[in-house]
Amino acid sequence: MLAQFTNKLIGFVLTMLAAAVLVFVVLEVLPGDPALVMLGPDAQPDTLAALREQLGLNQPVVFRFLSWIAGMLWGDFGISYAYNVPVLGLVADRLAVTLPLALMAILITVVLALGLGVFAAANSQRLRGQLVMAFTQFGIAIPSFWFGLLLILLFAIHLGWFPAGGFPEWSKDPIASLHALVLPACALALVQAAILTRVTRSALLEVLHEDFVRTARAKGLTRREVLWRHALQNALVPIATVMGLQFASLVAGTIVIENVFALPGLGRLIFLAVEQRDLVVVRVIVVLLVGMVILMNYLVDIAYLFIDPRLRTRRA
Structure with a gap:
């Protein structure tokens, strides 16, 4: 290993x-x-x-x-041509927005996808299972920026539950900062959750026809226990693979979503850097975003070894 x-x-x-x-x-x-x-x-x-x-x-x-x-x-990323400040400090300030936004979007994606995917697989022949699949088609069809505008119109303008844009500093009001990230995180998570829900359902339906599932049912385990403790665990490899691939789409989506919600994150910074032709900042941010995607795929590869014990016994 x-x-x-x-x-x-x-x-x-x-x-x-x-x-x-x-x-x-x-x-x-x-x-x-x-x-x-x-x-x-x-x-x-x-x-x-x-x-x-x-x-x-x-x-x-x-x-x-x-x-x-x-x-x-050594931590020397150069000096920004447009802002005339060290790029390291500039990027670090923006990461304080983008990183929590990405983590919140991933959390929403995983919770929604696993819950709805298991539910759809358990009710694949029923109307409620088909309704979940219809929801996923709706989620895939709507672009994240358009869904973000709809969320602003409903929850920010009409209901007033969330801010329409902007971001207060973490040091001043952490609760307000988290509150400001809810709508953009939901806008980012919708498409990814819809895709992952379909993958989870398909992976579970394939596993549910295996012999060990019938054996578990014959031993007296409930359908819920079989789904969550046995079937889902054996279906995690394709699910984790798609999650790793989705992280790249999520990182790319932050560039658009942060501009829709006027969030001072990496996405908005690279947009402004391209507009101002600040190649020093563009170069660093592109490498950082690529590095985040490569790191996520590396972590997914490592996770395979813990998800499927058979992989640990194979020669690398």
């Missing part, structure tokens, strides 16, 4: 390195002159020369890449 952990960790590091190379090449090499991209075609030659010197563009490409990687490993 230790060898499996080691191999997966090596794969994670190599994937992160490949992602960093790709991001660096796309943002620093392919545009031709990043300083010209940031300042625009009307920039003065002396201004361009000063920015190239500031960004180290006069140095060889390989040296610039190694310096960038070494700087990130």
Whole structure:
């Protein structure tokens, strides 16, 4: 099992390195002159020369890449061109919004999907089970930003239960901060919960025809115990796989949702950085978001070893 952990960790590091190379090449090499991209075609030659010197563009490409990687490993992400502040502090402030939002959306997704998926599988031949499947079709069809606007219209404008946008600082009022994340988290979670519900139902229906389920029923276990203690546990591998894939969609969705709800998170920051041509910030945030997705998939691979004991006995 230790060898499996080691191999997966090596794969994670190599994937992160490949992602960093790709991001660096796309943002620093392919545009031709990043300083010209940031300042625009009307920039003065002396201004361009000063920015190239500031960004180290006069140095060889390989040296610039190694310096960038070494700087990130030591916590030096550079200075933002638009904000003129260290990128590390800028990103850390925005992560305090995006990370709780993503965790809340994942929690809502898992609770809804597992509950509705098990219910739909247990009632697959009944009307209520079909109604759950109709709900999932509705959830998949509606874009998250449109659902967010509907939530604002109903719960913020008409009912006044939640704020329509903005985000108070955690240090001032943590309860109000969590309150402000409820609607955007629900908007993010709807599509993912609908997809995961269908996957959970399909995985459970396949497992419910296995011999061990009939044996458990023959021993006198109730249908609820068979579903939650035996069938669901054996259906978790495909469910966990989809959850790992969904995290990438959820991260991408934060860029839109944070703009809909005017949340000062990473999604809104990268949107503004692209608009202001701040390639220093764009580069760091893209690598961070890619790293989060790769890390989630690595954790899912590790989770397989605990979900299915048979995988621990196989050679890595």
